[in-house]
Amino acid sequence: MQKLFALYCLLAVALAAACNNSEANNKANTPNAKQQKAKALVELFTSEGCSSCPPADKLLSRIKTAGEAIVLSYHVDYWDHLGWKDAFSQAAFSERQRQYAQQFSLESIYTPQMIVNGQEEFVGSDEQRLRASLAKNDLQPAGFVAKVVSTNNRTVQLNYTLNDPSSVSLNVALVQTGATTVVKKGENEGRTLEHVNVVRELKTIEPQTTGAVEMNLPSGVAKNALSFVVFTQDKNSHKINGVLLIDMPFYQTQEN
Numbered sequence: 001m002q003k004l005f006a007l008y009c010l011l012a013v014a015l016a017a018a019c020n021n022s023e024a025n026n027k028a029n030t031p032n033a034k035q036q037k038a039k040a041l042v043e044l045f046t047s048e049g050c051s052s053c054p055p056a057d058k059l060l061s062r063i064k065t066a067g068e069a070i071v072l073s074y075h076v077d078y079w080d081h082l083g084w085k086d087a088f089s090q091a092a093f094s095e096r097q098r099q100y101a102q103q104f105s106l107e108s109i110y111t112p113q114m115i116v117n118g119q120e121e122f123v124g125s126d127e128q129r130l131r132a133s134l135a136k137n138d139l140q141p142a143g144f145v146a147k148v149v150s151t152n153n154r155t156v157q158l159n160y161t162l163n164d165p166s167s168v169s170l171n172v173a174l175v176q177t178g179a180t181t182v183v184k185k186g187e188n189e190g191r192t193l194e195h196v197n198v199v200r201e202l203k204t205i206e207p208q209t210t211g212a213v214e215m216n217l218p219s220g221v222a223k224n225a226l227s228f229v230v231f232t233q234d235k236n237s238h239k240i241n242g243v244l245l246i247d248m249p250f251y252q253t254q255e256n
Helices: 002-029 054-065 091-103 127-136
Strands: 034-037 041-046 070-075 113-116 120-123 144-150 155-162 168-182 192-205 210-216 226-234 240-247
Touching: 041 054, 054 070, 054 127, 054 192, 070 091, 070 168, 091 113, 091 192, 113 127, 120 127, 144 226, 144 240, 155 168, 155 226, 168 210, 192 210, 192 226
Parallel strands: 041 070, 070 192
Antiparallel strands: 034 240, 041 113, 113 120, 144 155, 155 210, 168 192, 168 226, 226 240
16 A cells, blocks of 8 residues: 555656646747737827817727727827927828828828728728728738847837738837826817827838847836737738737846
8 A cells, every 4th residue: 555655646746747847838838928910900190289189089999998909099290389299299100191191192181080901091080980991891810920029128129920021011019008198288278188009119111021120118108008019011002911919018028
């Protein structure tokens, strides 16, 4: 009996060790990011200086919360001289909107404007139009893989592998997942505005099969309040071919 009991104990120890090794291997092979694919990418062009924009911001938030699409909020800069300087605005986002305006043969750019999968545009607060657009859009699998690693406290690096880089551009958006602003001047004076997935930096590159993109971390924003939205876009039609949300935690700490 003693020999059998001793043998049982040895087997139990061996099984426990095997389970621990298996768990360690699984953790080692786990991706460093929560990744989400979606049927649509919704881009909103907005401004804190525009009194018509808050309803569109709220609609974008509902779409994000319900998981109906991956969303991006670009704050344009052409409202900045009308009483309130939007801290999230960039001239580059206004230029991106102008490129879309050329595609859609629009006479001018405006806010709020939503664009779904780079193919359909409408007033950003039009929920009925948005839901109709989402219902008929169905993106294919992303066609690429991406992983983000931390390099230091100032930058992060995204590594990607792309199936077919010949006809697409690769867009990498570093977004602040949520933001609140108390507006003190301009059309929205006295209002507290809520934003989701505010684009803090956007890089558009001519990709290779494999490569890396480095992004600057915005100052004063916690890393757990940031995400990446990575998407490919046809160079000619601007159609979104695939999109991937890389949510926190998107990095593994690495000291230089």
